[in-house]
Amino acid sequence: MPSLTTREKLIQAGHEIFYREGFLAVGLDRLLNEVGCSKQTFYNHFESKDDLIVAVIDEHHRWWSTELRDRLLKAAGPDPRGQILAMFDVVDEIIHDPDYHGCIYINAAVEFPQPHHPAHRSARNAKADSVALLEDLAERAGAASPLALAQEIDMLIEGALITHQVAPDVDACAIARRVAEMLLEKHLMAPL
Template identity: 30%
Template sequence: MSLSTNSGAGASPSLAAADGGPVVSGVRERILAVAYELFSRRGVRDVGVNELITRSGVAKASFYRHFASKDELVLAFLERRDRQWTVDAIVGEARRRADTPEQQLLAIFDVFADWFARDDFEACSFINILLEMGAGHPLGQASIDYLAKIRGHVQQLAEEAGLRDTEDFSRSWHILMKGSIVSATEGDLAAAGRARQLAGWLIDHHRV
C-alpha cells in the first residue's frame, strides 16, 4: 500500500463538458501531481514556482491560469493530501484492516508501522507545513484545520466504539499519532508499536 501517492499521473486528456460547458484541462492535474510529489517531500519554501512549472512541463501563463499564486496551489495540495492520505490511506485502510471500531482505532498504528518502514516515508505534510509557515500564516492555519479533521475521524471511531469523553480522547489519541510520526522521522522504526501500546491503555481509560 502506497501512502505517498503521486496523484494525477496518467490523468485523462482534456475533455469538453457534455453540456457544452468549459473544457476540463489536464494541465491543472499535471501541476497538482507534481506539487503533491514536491511539497510532500520537501515542504513549501524549498519548492519554487519556476521548478513547479519546469517539472510540470507547462507554460508560466498556463500555471497562473490554474493557480493564481503558489499559496493557492499549496491549498489545493493540502486538500488532496487530506483526501488521499488522511481519508484513504490512513483512516480508510485502518477500517479495512479491522472489524470493530476499537480495533480500527488500533489499526491506525498498524498502518503507520508499514508507512514508517517505507523508504519514501515523508512524514505528515500538515505538521511539516504548520511548523514551516507558522500558525499565523494562512497555510499554517489551513494545516491546523486539516489536523483537526484527523481528530474528527478519530472522534467518530471513538463514538462508534462507545467510548466516553470522545473529544478529549481524540485529542489524546492525536498526540500519539503526531508523536509517533515525529519519532519515526528521527529514525525510531518501532514508534508505531510503542504508540499502539499506549493507545490500548488510552482506550481502556475511556471505556464507559
C-alpha cells in the first residue's frame, strides 16, 4: 500500500480530530502537531483551516457515497424498494457504532451556520447527493413522484439522526422505518 502524501495525512488527521472534537474546537497548531508538519508545509497544501475543513468534508463524502451504496446493495440486493428501507438499517448500524459522533454534515452545518460558508456549502452539497440517491432509488422503484418520495425519506433519515443525537435511548431508526413503509405504500401504490 502506498504511503500517504502530506496532504492526505492532513485530511485524515483532520477528519479524525474534527469529527471527534468539532471543527471549531480544534486549533490548527494541534492538528499540525498530530501530523508532524510545519505551518509552511500546511500552507503549501491548503490556503486556510477552512480549506482543510472543506477537504475533510468532501473526502468523507466521497468515502460515504461509495460505502452507503455498497451497504445498501449488500443489505437489499438490487431491489430499489428494499434499498430505500435498508437505509434505516444502515443508519441504525452507523449511529450505534462507538466511534459515531453525529453526522459530519449536520455537525458542519451547525458549526458553520452561514449558508455562504464553504464548509456549510460542502455539507449541503453532500446532503443534496443523498437526496439524489434516494430519488434514483424512488424512480427505479416506480414512484409517481420520485423527488417527493426522496425528500420525505430524507426527512425521516435526518429526523432519526437528530433524534438519536438528542435521545439515544429512542429507537429512532425503527420508528422512521415504519413511517417509510407507509410512504412507500402511498407513493408506489402497492403493498409491501
